[in-house]
Amino acid sequence: MNISKEEDILTEYLKKKDLKLTGQRKIILDAFLGVECHVTAEELYEIIKHNNPEIGVATVYRTLKILCEAGLANEVKFSDKVTHYEHLFDHQHHDHLICVKCGQYTEVCDPEIEELQQKLAERNKFKVLRHRMELYGICKNCIGK
Secondary structure, eight states: OOOOHHHHHHHHHHHHTTOOOOHHHHHHHHHHHTOOSOEEHHHHHHHHHTTOTTSOHHHHHHHHHHHHHTTSEEEEEOTTOOEEEEEOTTSOOOEEEEETTTOOEEEEOOHHHHHHHHHHHHHTTOOOOOOOOEEEEOOHHHHTO
């Protein structure tokens, strides 16, 4: 049996909350980790329900909330106002460029911006716990239309 770092982190978090890593939570964690893009709770539920019809959509929502609290997932809302989830643990930090017309998003990584944010925090004697940068505009495809 292969136990991932993420499973260890989740197990530790659940212990602190007097909860257990149930079979359903493990299935949801594994399915979430198997998706390498932003996913909604409904989309994750659709992936899970084929092999695990006993797992309800409410359980998926609750488990995703737990994954966020444990530091394994991050909530992101794009222009469609629907909550999407992305991997957080052991993934390079990135920001988003979001098209307000079509909803397409682009993940961007820029070490200069990250360094500037860190300097800004240090200059203000501020300890950053997490951050998110989203730039809203019009993508090249929509500009061309």
